[in-house]
Amino acid sequence: MILYYILGLFMIFTSGFMIFKLCTPFVIVKKSFIWKCILFLLLSGTTGMVIWVGDLNLLYTLPIFLLGFLISTTGNFIGRLSVALIFFSMIMSICALSDTYIAAIFRDLFIYDFVAKLSRILIIFIIYMLMCKILPKQTVTLSDRLWKLILGLSAMPICSLTAIVLLTYNKYDLQEVYSLSMNLGLAVLPVVLITCVVLLVSITVLVRHQELETSSRLASLRETYYKGLQNQEQNIRQLRHDLRNHLTVLSGLLGKEDIKSANNYINKLYNIKSLKGVKNFCDNELINVVMCAKIGELENQNIKTDISINVPKKLPFSDIDICALFGNALDNAKEGVRGCENPIVLVRCRFDKGLFMLKVENPVIKKVNDDLSTTKQDKSKHGFGIIGMKDIAIRNGGTLEAGVKNGKFSLIVCLPEKIGD
Numbered sequence: 001m002i003l004y005y006i007l008g009l010f011m012i013f014t015s016g017f018m019i020f021k022l023c024t025p026f027v028i029v030k031k032s033f034i035w036k037c038i039l040f041l042l043l044s045g046t047t048g049m050v051i052w053v054g055d056l057n058l059l060y061t062l063p064i065f066l067l068g069f070l071i072s073t074t075g076n077f078i079g080r081l082s083v084a085l086i087f088f089s090m091i092m093s094i095c096a097l098s099d100t101y102i103a104a105i106f107r108d109l110f111i112y113d114f115v116a117k118l119s120r121i122l123i124i125f126i127i128y129m130l131m132c133k134i135l136p137k138q139t140v141t142l143s144d145r146l147w148k149l150i151l152g153l154s155a156m157p158i159c160s161l162t163a164i165v166l167l168t169y170n171k172y173d174l175q176e177v178y179s180l181s182m183n184l185g186l187a188v189l190p191v192v193l194i195t196c197v198v199l200l201v202s203i204t205v206l207v208r209h210q211e212l213e214t215s216s217r218l219a220s221l222r223e224t225y226y227k228g229l230q231n232q233e234q235n236i237r238q239l240r241h242d243l244r245n246h247l248t249v250l251s252g253l254l255g256k257e258d259i260k261s262a263n264n265y266i267n268k269l270y271n272i273k274s275l276k277g278v279k280n281f282c283d284n285e286l287i288n289v290v291m292c293a294k295i296g297e298l299e300n301q302n303i304k305t306d307i308s309i310n311v312p313k314k315l316p317f318s319d320i321d322i323c324a325l326f327g328n329a330l331d332n333a334k335e336g337v338r339g340c341e342n343p344i345v346l347v348r349c350r351f352d353k354g355l356f357m358l359k360v361e362n363p364v365i366k367k368v369n370d371d372l373s374t375t376k377q378d379k380s381k382h383g384f385g386i387i388g389m390k391d392i393a394i395r396n397g398g399t400l401e402a403g404v405k406n407g408k409f410s411l412i413v414c415l416p417e418k419i420g421d
Contacts, residue, residue, distance in 0.1 A: 028074050330345070
């Protein structure tokens, strides 16, 4: 009998482990080992529950599951809630299918519980094997808008589960109701399970689509950057070719002691945009690409910059993450200095002793919300920068601090180098 209970616990923890491995790519678990254990035990305990069609335990379990899931994870709240609802619906549908239909064949035998747990393991194992090849290598990061879409879609399976419970709660009162409830459960539960799997696949597809969009924008920036380098080289060659003529003109002006005309001629040469070339901010090519694009936008709006960047050629972080951090930070700064008398954006960045640090500071005159959300009326199209940057920082084990002090908005991102990178 003791061995039977030990085997039962082993099967529960095995199911919980596979669900945990499925879950972690979609949500950021808090750093502490304790929180990881809490999430693992929560998932394991939920997979070990006995659930029947028409069983109100499902509704009692939902708030406990959501609370445990949300306190043991971090990051975008809407994203965490969406993932929690999807996995809860998946686990409950598996448990209800195994208890109500698969193991019901052995209801009067002592192996009923064993068959129920074994069937859960098999179903979860099949889902895990189907998903493991497409699971993201890094924790997913989606915009707030896309997470809201996923949250709306995740309401479908949880509402279907709730309907099965509420509509068939009194199934034992009449044989007709019992037969109806069993038929409804057999029709709806597989659909709920398939819907949950499809939603997880959809999230991975959206992540890849978002990464492709970012990569496409980055490729476009790189193309512009390299064209600038080519133009710079061509202009230098042209300058060398015309240098003798320029020197002849200057020599003639100085020979006539026309200092004013000589200075004007030099200033004209100095102010030729095509001869200024592409700026080189640091040794890292990616940061140079993004900075050149964003600084160009700032200069076009007569916004001054104070920049100091000291990073190596290669950083131990995703190119997409670095691109998003610099791009969003400078976009926010460009928006923040609007209306200021002396608009200036300060950028400080360095990578030292395994720590990447980025600071962007700018004056502000507009109101900044305490939660750093957008102050624009159309909130559906704005205000994703800080949220996305915070998710990137958390996913890389770092921190993001932002706020207003003495009329200046300051954003500081710190990312530690990952061990083994």
